[in-house]
Amino acid sequence: MGIEIVEAGDAELVRRIRAGDIGAYAALVARYRVRLGRYALHMIGDREDAEEALQDAFVRAYRSLARCDDPERFGAWLYGILVNRCRTTGARVARRRRLFVRDENAINGATHPDQSDRVEWADVVGRALARLAPEYREAFLLKHVEDLEYEEIADLTGTGVSALKMRVKRAREQLQRFLKEAEHV
Amino acid sequence: MFERQDEEDIVERVIRELRRPASIDRALDARVMSEIARPETGLVARRPFARVWPWLAAAAVLTAVVIARPWSRGTRPDAFQFVLVAPQAASVALVGDFNDWDPTRAPMHAARGGLWATVIPLPPGRYRYAFLVNGVEWRADPGAPAAGDDEFGTPSSVVTVAGRGS
Amino acid sequence: MILTALLLVIAQNPAQDPRYERLDPDTRARVVAIVDSARVVGLPSDPLIHRALEGAMKNAAGERIVAAVRRLAGDLGTARDALGSNATPAELEAGVAALRAGATPATLTRLRDLRKPPITMALAVLADLVASGVPADSAAAAVLVLAPTARDADLVEFRRAVERDIALGAPPDAATSVRLGATSMGLDATARNARPGKP
Numbered sequence A: 001m002g003i004e005i006v007e008a009g010d011a012e013l014v015r016r017i018r019a020g021d022i023g024a025y026a027a028l029v030a031r032y033r034v035r036l037g038r039y040a041l042h043m044i045g046d047r048e049d050a051e052e053a054l055q056d057a058f059v060r061a062y063r064s065l066a067r068c069d070d071p072e073r074f075g076a077w078l079y080g081i082l083v084n085r086c087r088t089t090g091a092r093v094a095r096r097r098r099l100f101v102r103d104e105n106a107i108n109g110a111t112h113p114d115q116s117d118r119v120e121w122a123d124v125v126g127r128a129l130a131r132l133a134p135e136y137r138e139a140f141l142l143k144h145v146e147d148l149e150y151e152e153i154a155d156l157t158g159t160g161v162s163a164l165k166m167r168v169k170r171a172r173e174q175l176q177r178f179l180k181e182a183e184h185v
Numbered sequence B: 001m002f003e004r005q006d007e008e009d010i011v012e013r014v015i016r017e018l019r020r021p022a023s024i025d026r027a028l029d030a031r032v033m034s035e036i037a038r039p040e041t042g043l044v045a046r047r048p049f050a051r052v053w054p055w056l057a058a059a060a061v062l063t064a065v066v067i068a069r070p071w072s073r074g075t076r077p078d079a080f081q082f083v084l085v086a087p088q089a090a091s092v093a094l095v096g097d098f099n100d101w102d103p104t105r106a107p108m109h110a111a112r113g114g115l116w117a118t119v120i121p122l123p124p125g126r127y128r129y130a131f132l133v134n135g136v137e138w139r140a141d142p143g144a145p146a147a148g149d150d151e152f153g154t155p156s157s158v159v160t161v162a163g164r165g166s
Numbered sequence C: 001m002i003l004t005a006l007l008l009v010i011a012q013n014p015a016q017d018p019r020y021e022r023l024d025p026d027t028r029a030r031v032v033a034i035v036d037s038a039r040v041v042g043l044p045s046d047p048l049i050h051r052a053l054e055g056a057m058k059n060a061a062g063e064r065i066v067a068a069v070r071r072l073a074g075d076l077g078t079a080r081d082a083l084g085s086n087a088t089p090a091e092l093e094a095g096v097a098a099l100r101a102g103a104t105p106a107t108l109t110r111l112r113d114l115r116k117p118p119i120t121m122a123l124a125v126l127a128d129l130v131a132s133g134v135p136a137d138s139a140a141a142a143v144l145v146l147a148p149t150a151r152d153a154d155l156v157e158f159r160r161a162v163e164r165d166i167a168l169g170a171p172p173d174a175a176t177s178v179r180l181g182a183t184s185m186g187l188d189a190t191a192r193n194a195r196p197g198k199p
Helices: A011-018 A023-044 A048-061 A071-108 A121-132 A133-144 A151-157 A162-185 B003-017 B027-034 B047-053 B054-067 C002-012 C018-022 C023-041 C046-057 C062-085 C087-099 C105-114 C118-130 C136-146 C152-167 C174-192
Strands: B078-085 B090-096 B116-124 B125-133 B138-140 B157-161
Touching: A011 A023, A011 A071, A023 A048, A023 A133, A023 B027, A048 A071, A048 B027, A071 A133, A071 A151, A071 C136, A121 A162, A121 B003, A133 A151, A133 A162, A133 B003, A162 B003, A162 B125, A162 C002, B027 B078, B027 B116, B027 C046, B054 B078, B054 C105, B078 B125, B090 B116, B116 B125, B125 C087, B125 C118, B157 C118, C018 C023, C018 C046, C023 C062, C046 C062, C046 C087, C062 C087, C062 C105, C087 C105, C087 C136, C105 C118, C118 C136, C118 C152, C136 C152, C136 C174, C152 C174
Parallel strands: none
Antiparallel strands: B078 B116, B090 B125, B125 B138, B125 B157
16 A cells, blocks of 8 residues: 555645644644554564654654655655654664663573463564564565555665565564564473 | 464464554654744744745745834844643634734644644744733743743743844 | 835834824823833834733733833833943843843943843843842853853753753752853863864
8 A cells, every 4th residue: 555645634734834833733743643653663662762763753854844845745754754763763772672681681690481371472573573683674564564665665764675675575584483483482 | 383374374463463553652742742842932043944944934024024123134034933731722822022912913723732832933032922811811931931020910921032143 | 205205204103103003092192202202312112112012912001001111111221321322122122131130231231242242142041040030140140151152052051951950949049050060161162172282
């Protein structure tokens, strides 16, 4: 289905905001909160950081609304901002998480508790996703979860289509492997 | 542990799981709106509108004919956002020196979450203003400095717009 | 040409200003007289008209409106004496706010001497700090310290930092001096960085 570019009224809302009605932006935030929030959550993994990234993306989008050349494609443009924002958060969170894991291991003796029986499927998926390299995770989510075309993803990420296809393929293979491991533990 | 078919499907199961709608705190909307509306009052650093939106800048110049006094020294006004949180209000107007204290000149628009907002162009200067709620109740801007000398019995706020090049 | 002359007459004749119509006839006559006198001595009329309109909008009694306008005219004159005849109307208005906050005319003059014009924001920050609870002499001292080098944005940021600290429970005086230290150190560092080769 591609990016929901033509959700009725985006261009009209952008026009109203540009005319000074900032209240109209609340409608855009409400419209995109859930879908973009899903991407941020999956991409970053941590709810608090994801919501912060999402909030920041909305604020950045508002402040640079003048650079949204095609208001009918506001959604696609907003995605681009969020993707970038998630990359920077992702890098920061990953560093912090590594530190945290190391500390925890130091305290608990690096145990690997068997959790497969009590962890929800969602958690299993989340953990597998988190093990993917960020660029694989990004490509996989945009292609298969957010349902974007490769050309659209290329526009958003600045990565070529063939490289993206490779990343998605690798992501699928690795997910399959990680999930098998999880099931076997 | 997996059947052959499961192996084919496992990524599809992951995708189905990941496609479930996320529950994102609705309060995020209010946080975004208060962030973007954070009083540009008294602020000199962040004035997105007049600088980057040619059409609004054009409108601002037109408005300046009305509100900018001879002392505007030919400078182009910047646009400022004014915001009040008033969930119970039926109407809110922004009134102040910049619109000759005329409530019909700057009605505020209701946004979600009880926010009322408007954007107006302001040339450099210092302006007293207040919000008129429901046409009767005066409120100062909680996000801006108080005017101090409230000789008429109700509080006002002030916004200072710096001159260019300063 | 005739139209221009006519517009000039209207522009220069305060009594023709349609904004006066929002004042009752008695108040209008007295406000016009004050504004007229102020114009004669070169003071800006808009701040005076605005104050009258604020009073009218807030349903203040005519007597109160006239008193407020008269007092403002006097303070604009004091500010002009302190800031000099080149001061802009915005500077004069901010000067009035600073005077009413407790700054002395000498402080205004000193500020004018220390800082490149316009000094509207410096005067406004002084007044706003006092409105936040900072004692007038501390606010004046702080602004005078920052005046020579701080940009308007630095002054606004300083004011905000102090206001935040006060809102969090800090004594206004302490907040001002702590933030002043940090802000002036930042400005010093900026100045040093701008001159490579100097310590």
